[in-house]
Amino acid sequence: MSKKTSTRKKFDLPKEQALDLLQQMWEIRMFEDKVYDLLGQNVIKGASHLYAGEEAVAVGAIAALQDDDLITSTHRGHGHCHARGAALTKTAEARQEHYNRMMAELCGRATGYCGGRGGSMHIADVEHGNLGATGIVGGNIPVAAGAALAQQMQNTGRVVLCFFGDGASQTGNFHEALNLAGLWQLPVVFIVENNLYGMSVPLKNAAAKLDVADRARAYGMPGEVVDGMDVLAVREAVGRAIERARKGEGPSLIECKAYRWYGHSRSDPRKYxxxxxxxxWKARDPIPNFAARLVEAGIATEAEVDEVEQKVEQAIEEATEFALNSPTPPVEELERYVYAPFKWTEEDYARERRLRELCREGGPGTRKVLYREALQEAAREEMKRDPSVFIMGEDVGLYGGAYGATKGLFDEFGGERVRDTPISEATIGGAAVGAAMAGMRPIAEIMYVDFTPLAMDQIANQGAKNRYMFGGKTIVPMVIRTEGGAGRCIAAHHSQSLEALWTHFPGIYVVMPSTPFDAKGLLKAAIRDDNPVMFIEHKMLYGVEGVVPDGDDYVIPFGVADVKREGTDVTVITYSRMVLNALDAAEKLAEEGISVEVIDLRTLKPLDMDTVAASVIKTGRVVGVSEGYKTGSFISELAMVIQEQLFDWLDAPIARVCAADVPVPMSEPLEDAAIPSVERIAAGIREALR
Ligand SMILES: Cc1ncc(C[n+]2csc(CCOP(=O)(O)OP(=O)(O)O)c2C)c(N)n1
Incomplete structure (x- = not known):
């Protein structure tokens, strides 16, 4: 059973610090009361989940941190954001500025912490070690595990505090991430803010066991319940857990029982x-009770505690004034921060062009490798070059990955840098996000693209969006390596081409190499890129041989398509394994006197419209080929872009050859019929030429 801590210990902190804890709690309370009013006046738009009542949890827990420790936060995150920033401010001016920037963010102003892109539910203050709040309940828990993994791997001695609610404790993210943290003994302290309810559903109707802390044992860590209305009790319990984590003794779970004063959000009638x-609960208000204890213990006078309250009243007025006088973000900057800047130079582009030509010719200066080996080489070279690069995923270690793409790397780099994970896709994705935000460059393998939806929240909602939502204050340099496609008769859960899902989200690049040369150069570029990258290989290509430069270190800058075959009558645009089928179709049609140009996009996002445009202008006819389901396929999107940008050059409607809209079937003839064959592609080309 979890341990229960008794409250009402003697004070063990100096007066100045005690008064600061009181001040921080008042700051949060008054901030929240003000936000409630501003929401009512429709000055603050959107949803805000107020932290009033729970101040002792954030303030007590964060008071136990060192200056360079990190936190991850929740939709009810104003208290965490305030306490982390406040604990680091050394002057009254800096404290006021922190308060100002928080209020400005909630008001959607350019001066806010996230430049108005995150608002209440996604407030982050990365410079102060707050890796951000999330609108996805439980979404921050795997991210915290990843940030803690980064601390462990970099040996920083820093600890991560991860806040979440009792409701979040029922999510898969909770279970997966705590399992991983326990398994790897990560320096993270999980803080459950048990305010008795999720939105309206009480914990007793959501979980069989009412103390969340009791679950800690199942994940190999100590659990403890504390009075979340007592700032010192929280500080003490969290302090002990932090000390353990810092000494390398692993994670802990602290459950703080508290209560929120307001409803879930402003519109909540609190019928439950x-x-x-x-x-x-209000009789146990953490603020006046703490103030009374300070007076009772002779630490401060009544006049002194009253002065704190008055000081804060004034500060909140100033913060509100600052926020409301601040400009809103310029709409011209709508797209700013979606992606971290490109780092490729003219020299990189020129060099890639030169090496591509060299490898097309083959011969001296080149050698032959399999697609799988090209991927191994890319990872090996990057891991040697940069100690922050590491691999994690299911069976990537000794086994070498389901398709052998990491073979040999475990022997060379060991289990620290080539990490087998539990079967926990969401946490593989989320830990990659957290590790990337905390200074590492993870390559996370998801065994099949069919399984990436299990990690979709972590990759798409956290990884792809955090940079933008947090006002460009962070980068998320992670690669999700996965593979897809049909061809092995393994049916609909292991054969899909789901790239269209991933191209849909802003903030993540999508890369799909078709040759060993492309696989190697693109993977190296993906690892060096500062953006999240969904790197989708094809299961039928791993054993295909191709030419790479001899021992030459090269990257393929993103957004450069490759004309794999030149032609003049029609342009076929495709990627991944379909490049091979399209080339076969082109060869066949050449016998009929039809000259087909085949463009391999290589990166779907960013998209090289220059190469596409040059070809469309030349041929006037386009066929898009994709192994993805026809409805909503990436090629359908591309057809629309061509129509928007190049309509005047088209001599015929754009044709598309895609997978049938059926779950990929197992039986071989059915599987063959479901995806574009050489014959179907050739038929599509003839169609476009009519
Ligand atoms: C994944 C997900 N499911 C549901 C919601 C809607 N929602 C927002 S907050 C909330 C309650 C969360 O309860 P808890 O984790 O205890 O945090 P609290 O709000 O009590 O602080 C719900 C259901 C959401 N934002 N994300």
């Missing part, structure tokens, strides 16, 4: 709580 229950 009785007035009596509210009154009982």
């Amino acid at each position: 709580r009785t007035k009596q229950e509210e009154a009982e």
